[in-house]
Amino acid sequence: MSESRFLPNFEAIAPFSRLTDSGILDSGESPMSDEAVLEALRYMMLTRVFDDKATSMQRQGRFGTFSSVRGQEASVVGAASTLDPTKDWIVPQYREFPALIRHGYPIENFALYFMGNPKGGTIPPNVNMLPMQISLAAQIPQATGLAWGLKMQGGDGVVITFFGDGASSEGDFHESLNLAGIMKAPVIFFLQNNGWAISTPRENQTAARSFAERAIGYGVEGVMVDGNDLLAVHEVTAQAVAKARAGGGPTLIESVTYRTGAHNTADDPTRYIDQQELEKWQQKDPVERIKNYLRSRGIWNENLEQELLDSCAAQIDVAMEIARDTPLATSDALFDHVYAEPPQRMLDQKRDWANRNSDAQ
Amino acid sequence: MIEAIRECLGQEMEADSRVVVIGEDVGVLGGVFRATDGLQARFGKERVVDMPLAEGVIVGSGIGLAMSGLRPVIELQFLGFGHQAFHQIGQQVARLRYRSQGRHALPLVIRSPFGGGVRTPELHSDAFEAFYTHTPGLKVVAPATAYDAKGLLAAAMESDDPVLYLEPLKGYRLTKDEVPDERYTVPLGKLRVARAGAAVTLIAWSAAVNVAERAAEELSEQGISVEVLDLRSLNPLDIDGIAESVAKTGRVAILHEAPLTGGFGGELVATIQQECFYSLEAPIIRISAPDTPYPLGGVEDLYIPDVDRVVAEVADLAKASA
Numbered sequence A: 001m002s003e004s005r006f007l008p009n010f011e012a013i014a015p016f017s018r019l020t021d022s023g024i025l026d027s028g029e030s031p032m033s034d035e036a037v038l039e040a041l042r043y044m045m046l047t048r049v050f051d052d053k054a055t056s057m058q059r060q061g062r063f064g065t066f067s068s069v070r071g072q073e074a075s076v077v078g079a080a081s082t083l084d085p086t087k088d089w090i091v092p093q094y095r096e097f098p099a100l101i102r103h104g105y106p107i108e109n110f111a112l113y114f115m116g117n118p119k120g121g122t123i124p125p126n127v128n129m130l131p132m133q134i135s136l137a138a139q140i141p142q143a144t145g146l147a148w149g150l151k152m153q154g155g156d157g158v159v160i161t162f163f164g165d166g167a168s169s170e171g172d173f174h175e176s177l178n179l180a181g182i183m184k185a186p187v188i189f190f191l192q193n194n195g196w197a198i199s200t201p202r203e204n205q206t207a208a209r210s211f212a213e214r215a216i217g218y219g220v221e222g223v224m225v226d227g228n229d230l231l232a233v234h235e236v237t238a239q240a241v242a243k244a245r246a247g248g249g250p251t252l253i254e255s256v257t258y259r260t261g262a263h264n265t266a267d268d269p270t271r272y273i274d275q276q277e278l279e280k281w282q283q284k285d286p287v288e289r290i291k292n293y294l295r296s297r298g299i300w301n302e303n304l305e306q307e308l309l310d311s312c313a314a315q316i317d318v319a320m321e322i323a324r325d326t327p328l329a330t331s332d333a334l335f336d337h338v339y340a341e342p343p344q345r346m347l348d349q350k351r352d353w354a355n356r357n358s359d360a361q
Numbered sequence B: 001m002i003e004a005i006r007e008c009l010g011q012e013m014e015a016d017s018r019v020v021v022i023g024e025d026v027g028v029l030g031g032v033f034r035a036t037d038g039l040q041a042r043f044g045k046e047r048v049v050d051m052p053l054a055e056g057v058i059v060g061s062g063i064g065l066a067m068s069g070l071r072p073v074i075e076l077q078f079l080g081f082g083h084q085a086f087h088q089i090g091q092q093v094a095r096l097r098y099r100s101q102g103r104h105a106l107p108l109v110i111r112s113p114f115g116g117g118v119r120t121p122e123l124h125s126d127a128f129e130a131f132y133t134h135t136p137g138l139k140v141v142a143p144a145t146a147y148d149a150k151g152l153l154a155a156a157m158e159s160d161d162p163v164l165y166l167e168p169l170k171g172y173r174l175t176k177d178e179v180p181d182e183r184y185t186v187p188l189g190k191l192r193v194a195r196a197g198a199a200v201t202l203i204a205w206s207a208a209v210n211v212a213e214r215a216a217e218e219l220s221e222q223g224i225s226v227e228v229l230d231l232r233s234l235n236p237l238d239i240d241g242i243a244e245s246v247a248k249t250g251r252v253a254i255l256h257e258a259p260l261t262g263g264f265g266g267e268l269v270a271t272i273q274q275e276c277f278y279s280l281e282a283p284i285i286r287i288s289a290p291d292t293p294y295p296l297g298g299v300e301d302l303y304i305p306d307v308d309r310v311v312a313e314v315a316d317l318a319k320a321s322a
Helices: A034-059 A073-080 A097-103 A107-114 A139-152 A171-183 A212-218 A230-245 A275-282 A286-296 A302-325 A344-360 B002-015 B039-043 B055-067 B079-099 B129-133 B146-158 B208-221 B239-249 B264-275 B297-303 B307-319
Strands: A089-091 A159-164 A187-193 A221-226 A251-256 B019-023 B048-050 B071-075 B109-114 B139-141 B163-168 B192-195 B200-204 B226-230 B233-235 B252-259 B285-289
Touching: A034 A073, A034 A097, A034 A107, A034 A230, A034 A286, A034 A302, A073 A097, A073 A159, A073 A187, A073 A230, A073 A251, A073 A286, A089 A097, A089 A139, A097 A107, A107 A302, A139 A159, A139 A171, A139 A187, A171 A187, A171 A212, A187 A230, A212 A221, A212 A251, A221 A230, A230 A251, A230 A286, B002 B019, B002 B039, B002 B146, B019 B055, B039 B048, B055 B071, B055 B079, B079 B109, B079 B129, B109 B146, B129 B139, B129 B233, B129 B264, B139 B146, B146 B163, B192 B208, B200 B208, B200 B239, B200 B307, B208 B226, B208 B252, B208 B307, B226 B239, B239 B264, B252 B264, B252 B307, B264 B285, B285 B307
Parallel strands: A089 A159, A159 A187, A187 A251, A221 A251, B019 B048, B019 B071, B071 B109, B109 B163, B139 B163, B200 B226, B200 B252, B252 B285
Antiparallel strands: B139 B233, B192 B226
16 A cells, blocks of 8 residues: 555644643743733632622522633633733623623623623723624624734734634634635634533534644644643733734634533533533632642732632622613613614604503503 | 423334434433433434534534435524524525425424523524525424424424424423323414404414413403414415404404514415405504514513503404404
8 A cells, every 4th residue: 555645644732731730830931920910810710709699690580691601711811811902802702701801891781781681782982892792603704804804904903702612613613714814814713612512512513633723724823722721821822912913814722621610500511511520620720720820929828819809709799789770771772773774664663662661651 | 392392202203213303402411491301312322413513514414314314303402593504494405305306305304492581692582483484495383382382393294395393482391281192293284273252363373372362361351352373384374274264353463573574474464465355354463573683681571572562452453443
């Protein structure tokens, strides 16, 4: 037999990491200053406090179905911490609370959205983000076009879009990588491989050994990073951002992490999740890991931790109060912002709906 | 109703080894609403398949599975995600028989929950049935009772035409009525008189039937006798059944959850005025959602027509004259 005509079988790669599971940095320089790590930790803790609060409110019927970030805090924060909110854009899915808050989306709006109030969708004027995306993968082509457009107009802003291992099975993902590669669009495809799409394990999404290696087929660079390692995620994403800003085109980042919570508050993962695997990942908790790193630097202790928790809780409480005190939407909320120039037929309906609701009171 | 669907799937899979179930989370989890709960344990991973998260290939490969000789039942987790598969459904599923001039039958059932009222996250709750009734070649059924859910699903699976089988999100678990243990079918294209009446014909399908029945009950207390028709099947449409009722009442109200413009109600109005023009004593009315996107859960009760609104509008109709 002569040599195989088929492409070589690529070597499996290990995710890039900087910290050991117990938070010890390798022999190199840290990619983040201590101040930057402390700021990142604050966003991670803020997320955890918010998730706990929102979950308990959901159980009491005061919050809608929502998806917590639990287990993925370093992945989201590490990526977001590389962005310049004044010119970079986030095109989110729905599990990126700290990235959106850091970018300027108000916590109370995030809460209102999940409380079912259309006002929650309001994105303040200078906040560079698209609405959260519920329809999986639909945001990826939009991020590609946004990045392409920014480049075409000579700006140096970049776009990061978040999605998961499940969404990467949709055609939208593949079509976007292909286009972004051709256009050298300044977009970072940040794929959070958290092991699960509701109950469907990662193995059912692809036979490839990694999601990162899919980039090769589109002429795009791919990289696999330990998503529970804040420093590694930050380092890899910062490189991708710098490359995109300098005109080097897109990058696919596979952030290998684990959804240690439920898919959302309507889900019951005990029906399908492997308890041992879950416990293994709980041992790699990203928040504990970065705290251990800070301890090894001699700049973390119980007092600081308590202070941080109190300050996060206070911030979340204020936001939740604003959300709770926001009046329930009236029927006008069905009609407002549907069109720039509403058709008369819809305006007539708006009047009818308002009359009917005032009659009912 | 969920139990009736699950029982039907189990019976059909038992009876016919060509039946396979594919979709997102249908296996170990048993579907997000548990419609396929236990089926993978009973029939194995080959026949109850957790698919990659990609609606286009779920439906498209379903066509291929059917071509290979199987009888696939596809679960689309929510009809709101049907768009990702619309090119396969609208252009391909619906036309394969025609495009092959009868060579290829497509015994395919696509099950999907739709409609609102249960506070889902955004983009999960639209009533998009009219996109599919505007797709010639595809049959569209939408049961309102557990009895019909089982019988219509069996009929859909028996059919050699592709069928979109719509399940009401609201009432999915709440709707409870007598369901025989044994296998039976409810024919596609035959409406059900959900409540007999004399003064007004109120037409609905799926979750709206329950709203219509409760409104009819209140209206009867006001002395207005309402006949509620549960269409069960939008294509084929039971025009004779509708005409029979309209000949008796002369007044028609159509109730649907979807927006007004382009909704299936418009098709019914056109058909009824053509078939029953001389029976009509007043203009036909439509009671629907407004022409706006499906909103977030906090305001969906203002969007979906409720019993009070149906009572008010049907009471006005009962007094109106042509």
